[in-house]
Amino acid sequence: MLKKHFFDPDFKFASKELIKFLSVSKFNNYNCLDIPSGNGRNIYLLSKYFNKVIGVDINKTYLDEIELNKGKYKSKNISTIQNDILEEISLDFKQFDFICISHFYNRLFFNYLETKINSGVILYIETPTCRGCNYLELPTESELNLFLESFNILKIKKNICGSEGNIVKSISFTAILEKK
Numbered sequence: 001m002l003k004k005h006f007f008d009p010d011f012k013f014a015s016k017e018l019i020k021f022l023s024v025s026k027f028n029n030y031n032c033l034d035i036p037s038g039n040g041r042n043i044y045l046l047s048k049y050f051n052k053v054i055g056v057d058i059n060k061t062y063l064d065e066i067e068l069n070k071g072k073y074k075s076k077n078i079s080t081i082q083n084d085i086l087e088e089i090s091l092d093f094k095q096f097d098f099i100c101i102s103h104f105y106n107r108l109f110f111n112y113l114e115t116k117i118n119s120g121v122i123l124y125i126e127t128p129t130c131r132g133c134n135y136l137e138l139p140t141e142s143e144l145n146l147f148l149e150s151f152n153i154l155k156i157k158k159n160i161c162g163s164e165g166n167i168v169k170s171i172s173f174t175a176i177l178e179k180k
């Protein structure tokens with residue numbers, strides 16, 4: 001995520017796989033959740049494709065930046081909510097048809113989300129990369145496989161973040177999933 005949001009009208013800094021997927025999909029009247037939204041790297045792009053987009057993040061400064069820049073992108077359909085997503089989230093998940101989770105992974109949150117969403121909901125997930133200590137947070141192969149059992153996999157790219165003998169330490173991944 002960029003420390004400060006700057007005007008990116010051609011979405012050069014938005015998630016590449018997300019751009020690709022959105023450009024070949026049709027979402028009539030769909031509602032979207034961007035969680036956590038950060039300061040809006042993807043949210044303005046999402047606002048061009050969906051009826052309404054809600055961004056959730058713990059960081060109020062980031063959410064204020066999103067609100068501040070809405071005019072520049074002509075994105076009146078964005079709203080933001082400050083919430084710690086590792087606590088109870090005050091949102092009706094049933095209103096969303098598409099959920100974007102980019103550069104964030106937390107096992108508890110992923111498991112919580114999986115229980116809250118309707119069948120047919122599409123998730124775009126891009127975890128942090130293997131860089132630095134990220135592997136400590138990322139799922140093991142078996143955790144990921146268990147999570148994936150609840151979804152039809154439309155697309156997935158995995159990167160193994162090192163291994164000890166035959167044991168894969170953790171997986172960084174980008175996926176487009178449909179809830180079964």
Ligand SMILES: C[S@@+](CC[C@H](N)C(=O)[O-])C[C@H]1O[C@@H](n2cnc3c(N)ncnc32)[C@H](O)[C@@H]1O
Pocket residue numbers: 001002035036037038039040041042056057058059062083084085086101102103104
């Ligand atoms: C690397 S940024 C990714 C933001 C955005 N999705 C993107 O791709 O640019 C991670 C974000 O997670 C948010 N975050 C971290 N822990 C959180 C929590 N417990 N609840 C809500 N947001 C959280 C941070 O404030 C930050 O904006």
